[in-house]
Amino acid sequence: MIKPGSFAIVGAAESTDIGTVPHLSSTGLALDGAVNALNDAGLKASDIDGLAVGHLPVGNMAQQLGIYPRWVDGTSIGGCSWIYHLRSAIAAINAGYCSTVLIVYGESGRSHATLPNAYDVGRPGSIEQQFDIAYAGANLSATLFGQPLARYMATHGLTEAQLAMVAVAQREWAAKNPRAKLKTPTSVDEVLASPMIAWPIRRAMTCLVSDAGGAMIVTSAERARDFPTRPVYVLGSGSAMENGGCSPAGTRNPMEPDFIRTSGREAFASAGLTHADIDHLMIYDAFAHNPIFGLEGLGFVPTGEAGGFIEAGHTRPGGVLPMNTNGGGLAYAHSGAYGMLCMLEAVRQMRGQAAAQVSGARTSLVHGWGGFWSACATVIFANERP
Amino acid sequence: MSLLPRALPETQSFWDGAESERLRIQRCADCGRHYFPPAPVCPFCTSREVAWEDLSGRATLYSFVITASPWPLWNLAPPFSVATIALEEGPRLLSTVVDCEQTPEALKIDMPLVAAWRTFGDGPKLLCFRPAGDVS
Numbered sequence: 001m002i003k004p005g006s007f008a009i010v011g012a013a014e015s016t017d018i019g020t021v022p023h024l025s026s027t028g029l030a031l032d033g034a035v036n037a038l039n040d041a042g043l044k045a046s047d048i049d050g051l052a053v054g055h056l057p058v059g060n061m062a063q064q065l066g067i068y069p070r071w072v073d074g075t076s077i078g079g080c081s082w083i084y085h086l087r088s089a090i091a092a093i094n095a096g097y098c099s100t101v102l103i104v105y106g107e108s109g110r111s112h113a114t115l116p117n118a119y120d121v122g123r124p125g126s127i128e129q130q131f132d133i134a135y136a137g138a139n140l141s142a143t144l145f146g147q148p149l150a151r152y153m154a155t156h157g158l159t160e161a162q163l164a165m166v167a168v169a170q171r172e173w174a175a176k177n178p179r180a181k182l183k184t185p186t187s188v189d190e191v192l193a194s195p196m197i198a199w200p201i202r203r204a205m206t207c208l209v210s211d212a213g214g215a216m217i218v219t220s221a222e223r224a225r226d227f228p229t230r231p232v233y234v235l236g237s238g239s240a241m242e243n244g245g246c247s248p249a250g251t252r253n254p255m256e257p258d259f260i261r262t263s264g265r266e267a268f269a270s271a272g273l274t275h276a277d278i279d280h281l282m283i284y285d286a287f288a289h290n291p292i293f294g295l296e297g298l299g300f301v302p303t304g305e306a307g308g309f310i311e312a313g314h315t316r317p318g319g320v321l322p323m324n325t326n327g328g329g330l331a332y333a334h335s336g337a338y339g340m341l342c343m344l345e346a347v348r349q350m351r352g353q354a355a356a357q358v359s360g361a362r363t364s365l366v367h368g369w370g371g372f373w374s375a376c377a378t379v380i381f382a383n384e385r386p
Numbered sequence: 387m388s389l390l391p392r393a394l395p396e397t398q399s400f401w402d403g404a405e406s407e408r409l410r411i412q413r414c415a416d417c418g419r420h421y422f423p424p425a426p427v428c429p430f431c432t433s434r435e436v437a438w439e440d441l442s443g444r445a446t447l448y449s450f451v452i453t454a455s456p457w458p459l460w461n462l463a464p465p466f467s468v469a470t471i472a473l474e475e476g477p478r479l480l481s482t483v484v485d486c487e488q489t490p491e492a493l494k495i496d497m498p499l500v501a502a503w504r505t506f507g508d509g510p511k512l513l514c515f516r517p518a519g520d521v522s
Contacts, residue, residue, distance in 0.1 A: 136480070148449055150495065
């Protein structure tokens with residue numbers, strides 16, 4: 001077991017522009033984020049000896065940045081890949097395989113100025129291509145991610161108004177953030193009047209479609225003191241994979257997925273913390289119901305009660321558990337695989353530099369999904385070494 | 387990305403069964419459990435002693451969404467359901483419910499269903515489900 005706080009984020013940045021960035025491809029957005037992260041840390045490319053890239057060819061990235069890494073990770077398991085990379089990077093540094101790892105993300109999700117994706121969902125003959133995609137329709141993110149929702153509503157009494165409150169609360173955070181796409185406050189009535197995408201999911205319960213990049217640099221806590229930025233320590237992490245297809249039909253317990261619980265338990269155990277110790281929370285919100293499943297699966301709220309928890313205002317500004325404080329995928333930006341942007345908001349919060357800063361926040365938990373109930377990863381950050 | 391399902395050697399029997407309107411999946415001879423998707427190894431006990439079986443087609447509606455988008459692959463106009471189906475034999479799979487009003491009121495969680503086969507556009511015969519009440 002790695003001791004909590006043994007490793008730290010010493011550089012972190014998004015691409016200079018996010019939202020609509022037609023002049024950059026996925027690779028261009030990733031390179032821009034990487035250079036910003038290097039500058040943030042005061043490092044040169046030659047200082048990097050480990051490189052992790054998700055959904056893009058890791059070798060291309062190394063060549064274009066002029067990095068000659070001793071260790072690479074090209075794991076591409078969906079939106080949580082970069083959280084998973086951070087976990088693997090720490091293990092690699094701990095093993096002596098490398099000392100300073102750059103983790104890079106870029107995705108031209110809106111402008112589609114992209115190159116073939118290394119995330120191979122839908123390859124002919126794959127499980128999902130034979131048995132899921134033919135049925136999933138044109139909005140497959142909504143139709144696949146949405147599968148467990150109707151049964152959850154019927155079982156636990158979650159209302160459409162409670163679902164809408166997820167979007168309302170996150171818009172309140174976005175209103176404080178100049179970089180957020182949707183800064184105008186909204187209401188339950190307005191969310192429920194937005195066009196239907198895939199019942200019961202409406203447009204305003206669906207993530208944005210954006211271009212974005214971002215990167216972070218991790219090294220040992222001993223070295224972290226030498227950097228110009230305030231170190232953000234990694235206390236613990238977890239990960240789990242449930243199934244390799246893209247439909248949640250094959251998930252063992254779609255309404256109470258085991259993989260969320262596995263990942264969350266390991267993150268808390270390795271950090272040596274309990275839920276009451278968490279000051280700030282990011283739960284990847286591709287759709288409004290994702291944070292509901294996340295709050296319960298991670299153990300913050302008993303099963304069936306997360307809709308009421310959000311409705312009571314506990315995750316909005318001033319609430320006891322500030323969640324998705326950049327505005328989230330619903331209101332800030334969502335370029336397709338959003339996990340890196342979740343972590344970057346957590347790093348800003350831990351540095352005290354967030355646009356909607358949570359006063360006095362000392363710990364942050366980030367949870368991301370991969371595929372559709374296929375994989376997840378969790379990390380807990382702190383701004384002091386325990 | 388090609389959308390038309392492409393069979394592999396390990397899944398060919400499923401698609402051959404579909405062509406003759408038979409729902410055929412595998413069952414493990416060692417642990418006795420049915421599983422899906424098709425594979426030469428049981429995912430419950432890793433046994434290779436697995437065999438194809440024709441199923442009853444009886445199932446229930448585990449959960450669903452009703453999409454509001456057209457689906458050019460099958461020339462399908464919305465609304466249509468994208469549904470998680472629980473087979474009587476245990477496995478769940480993705481499909482759609484046909485011969486039923488595509489509304490949250492008509493599509494009921496846990497409603498009994500039975501396999502129905504449809505051909506859309508130029509595609510292969512596709513496993514769908516319809517309300518079991520219509521069959522008896």
